[in-house]
Amino acid sequence: MAVPTMALYATPPSNICSSCHINSHDFDLNTRSSSSSTPTASSSQKTIVGGLSSLFSSSSAGPEDMTSLRGADDLNNSFSYSSCLKRDHFHHSPVSVMQGPLSLTSTPSMRFSPERDCSVRAGNRRLFKGIVTHALGSCVDYSSGFQMHLNLSDELTFVMDDNNLNEPYAKDMLLDAQLKHHIFNDDLVVKAFYEAAKAHNGQMRASGDPYLQHCVETACLLATIGADAMVVSAGLLHDTLDDSFMTYEYILQSFGPGLADLVEGVSKLSQMSKLARESNTATKTVEADRMHTMFLAMADARAVLVKLADRLHNMMTLDALPLCKRYRFAKETMEIFAPLANRMGIVSWKEQLENLSFKYINPNRYKDLSSQLMKSFNDTMVTSAVEKLEQALKDGSISYHVLYGRHKSLYSIHCKMLKKKLSMNEIHDIHGLRLIVENVDDCYKALDLVHGLWPVVPGKFKDYINHPKCNGYQSLHTVVMGKGLVPLEVQIRTKEMHSQAEFGFAAHWRYKEGNCMHSSFVLQMVEWARWVVTWQCETMMKDQSSIGYTDAMKPPCKFPFHSEDCPHSYKPSCGSDGPVFVIVIENDKMSVQEFPANSTVKDVVSVGGQGGCRWAPYGFSLKQDLMPKVNHETVNDFNCKLKMGDVVELSPKIPDKSLTEYREEIQRMYETGLPLTTRQRTAGNKVGWRI
Numbered sequence: 001m002a003v004p005t006m007a008l009y010a011t012p013p014s015n016i017c018s019s020c021h022i023n024s025h026d027f028d029l030n031t032r033s034s035s036s037s038t039p040t041a042s043s044s045q046k047t048i049v050g051g052l053s054s055l056f057s058s059s060s061a062g063p064e065d066m067t068s069l070r071g072a073d074d075l076n077n078s079f080s081y082s083s084c085l086k087r088d089h090f091h092h093s094p095v096s097v098m099q100g101p102l103s104l105t106s107t108p109s110m111r112f113s114p115e116r117d118c119s120v121r122a123g124n125r126r127l128f129k130g131i132v133t134h135a136l137g138s139c140v141d142y143s144s145g146f147q148m149h150l151n152l153s154d155e156l157t158f159v160m161d162d163n164n165l166n167e168p169y170a171k172d173m174l175l176d177a178q179l180k181h182h183i184f185n186d187d188l189v190v191k192a193f194y195e196a197a198k199a200h201n202g203q204m205r206a207s208g209d210p211y212l213q214h215c216v217e218t219a220c221l222l223a224t225i226g227a228d229a230m231v232v233s234a235g236l237l238h239d240t241l242d243d244s245f246m247t248y249e250y251i252l253q254s255f256g257p258g259l260a261d262l263v264e265g266v267s268k269l270s271q272m273s274k275l276a277r278e279s280n281t282a283t284k285t286v287e288a289d290r291m292h293t294m295f296l297a298m299a300d301a302r303a304v305l306v307k308l309a310d311r312l313h314n315m316m317t318l319d320a321l322p323l324c325k326r327y328r329f330a331k332e333t334m335e336i337f338a339p340l341a342n343r344m345g346i347v348s349w350k351e352q353l354e355n356l357s358f359k360y361i362n363p364n365r366y367k368d369l370s371s372q373l374m375k376s377f378n379d380t381m382v383t384s385a386v387e388k389l390e391q392a393l394k395d396g397s398i399s400y401h402v403l404y405g406r407h408k409s410l411y412s413i414h415c416k417m418l419k420k421k422l423s424m425n426e427i428h429d430i431h432g433l434r435l436i437v438e439n440v441d442d443c444y445k446a447l448d449l450v451h452g453l454w455p456v457v458p459g460k461f462k463d464y465i466n467h468p469k470c471n472g473y474q475s476l477h478t479v480v481m482g483k484g485l486v487p488l489e490v491q492i493r494t495k496e497m498h499s500q501a502e503f504g505f506a507a508h509w510r511y512k513e514g515n516c517m518h519s520s521f522v523l524q525m526v527e528w529a530r531w532v533v534t535w536q537c538e539t540m541m542k543d544q545s546s547i548g549y550t551d552a553m554k555p556p557c558k559f560p561f562h563s564e565d566c567p568h569s570y571k572p573s574c575g576s577d578g579p580v581f582v583i584v585i586e587n588d589k590m591s592v593q594e595f596p597a598n599s600t601v602k603d604v605v606s607v608g609g610q611g612g613c614r615w616a617p618y619g620f621s622l623k624q625d626l627m628p629k630v631n632h633e634t635v636n637d638f639n640c641k642l643k644m645g646d647v648v649e650l651s652p653k654i655p656d657k658s659l660t661e662y663r664e665e666i667q668r669m670y671e672t673g674l675p676l677t678t679r680q681r682t683a684g685n686k687v688g689w690r691i
């Protein structure tokens, strides 16, 4: 099948402006104000990229992006990577992602995989350096200089003690990862790999693959978006607390508090997700919305990224699970994780999570649309359109920041068809270009150019510059007939308009979430998460001169810390006037509840029920007979304040073990045939699929 998921970038002339495309298809951060020269980008600077998270690809990605040409199913079954790119390939074809850089002139046939990302780009190194490869800000690795290590075994800085690595495949896994991602040569990462290998020694996934493989793939996904050593290490260790003998204290001692807290944060998110899944919480929109917010609010945003990478890999390998579980995971992914990725501005992951979930939630529709898409998708049209427009801009001396193309994702097409009751042929933006120029005048000049290059589709032109949408969204939209008479949507806007479309009131994630009303608290949390992810890309750019933001657009603090007066700050434990979201488990049912700031355990206990006490109908009087637990610890002081993400269990006081614990114990004994009382698993056990 052919891949309809691509974005093509054209490079602005380096003497005019350079661009950094942060948000896969969306975000242009790294713009330098241009004066007036003529664009000089050449077609040799173009690259097509398909595949996983092309959005976050960058020149720096080079080897980073080589996991690429495997389909999602392959991920499930093999752990061998494609061979390393040569350095000069890297230089000439800076664009990549999980796909290796594929030059425009010698593009291998793209295979359609709706689970993959949809981007085709062209551009110079600078352009791609700005892409979300650097999205993790202070957790982005810049020190390496993105050098390829061609002879990696000679360059390992951390000597593994092979005697302690019982599994022969482990060392190969590390070497493979190092071939693809330079960050895997970092001492911290190698050490984390080694510890992960020890911790998961003998454990297997439901697919029969070594458990370690999942950890490495998760870390690779993070490396692909430019995560630094700390985050990649957290990716490697993310399951150790829940699925191995390893303790927080051990990680603390071995790696320090930064990594230990990060791994613990991921573990907490995993546990919440599990709770939510088991009690079907996410199916209620309000609850799901609270979950998104809580995830963003309670944990370091980096923990959310690790959790997203973990989920993305799990979704890629979902076939290994029994049918009923596939559905549950897919549903939760659609409801919780894809929107989270969207809110954080990681469009590529969002699209993959949605497409993969869709595949399991609605397999027939998925198959049907995939096959229709195979016919209507035209990747060469997008790439040649970018080239053509690029040349015209050059000839017309119109300076621009960035020009790129994308294919609409399968799931997005599905939603649009449903929402607007259209057939696939009636969707005009399956193929689209976006051009970001310097000023409003240039928007209209570029529009004339576009209308001169291709036949215009009547009735499709929209001037949201002169007539902004109610939410402030501004842009010019037109649809033309591209090569082969395929409709092509072209959006033209300035970088300020683009920022507004990304971060402002008209932000794309809100546009996509429809008419949902969000509390200012939710908006603040999302805005913060997006800022920290995207802004840091920019601040970590080596070439600081290319920063195109004005002060008014800067977030005030560095990720992940905020100053006291930071308007984007939310500190889970103190100082916020915002609400607190907690998970309440009551009668084995879980809900995510919202409480005003400074609420206490007593407030949770008092909510609902008759006569102001939820337990009154059951004959329990509050203090004597209830034994609330917060984060699994019994609480004696009901006035203790709630923190964001606290798990509050409300159960009547019953001597010894609670009914829930008994039930769990019995369940475990049934499942394992063993009287297991700890969550520790012995080496060699099948661990199965973790959340």
Ligand SMILES: Nc1nc2c(ncn2[C@@H]2O[C@H](COP(=O)(O)OP(=O)(O)OP(=O)(O)O)[C@@H](O)[C@H]2O)c(=O)[nH]1
Pocket (backbone or CB within 6 Å): 428, 429, 462, 469, 471, 473, 477, 500, 501, 502, 506, 507, 508, 509, 511
């Ligand atoms: N960020 C952001 N993007 C928007 C907003 N409104 C529209 N867009 C973008 O503009 C595209 C098309 O918008 P319109 O030209 O108004 O199209 P439409 O009338 O809604 O329907 P179609 O032409 O069928 O897409 C969308 O696909 C978005 O990419 C908005 O409020 N915020």
Ligand SMILES: Nc1ncnc2c1ncn2[C@@H]1O[C@H](COP(=O)(O)OP(=O)(O)OP(=O)(O)O)[C@@H](O)[C@H]1O
Pocket (backbone or CB within 6 Å): 025, 026, 347, 404, 405, 406, 407, 408, 409, 412, 416, 429, 431, 432, 433, 434, 489, 490, 491, 508
């Ligand atoms: N013409 C275009 N060129 C480049 N990128 C685009 C274009 N249109 C949308 N995008 C971007 O592609 C990504 C995926 O958007 P998607 O196709 O799902 O929705 P949309 O086209 O923005 O909205 P809708 O589905 O309502 O038309 C978003 O990041 C969006 O900003």
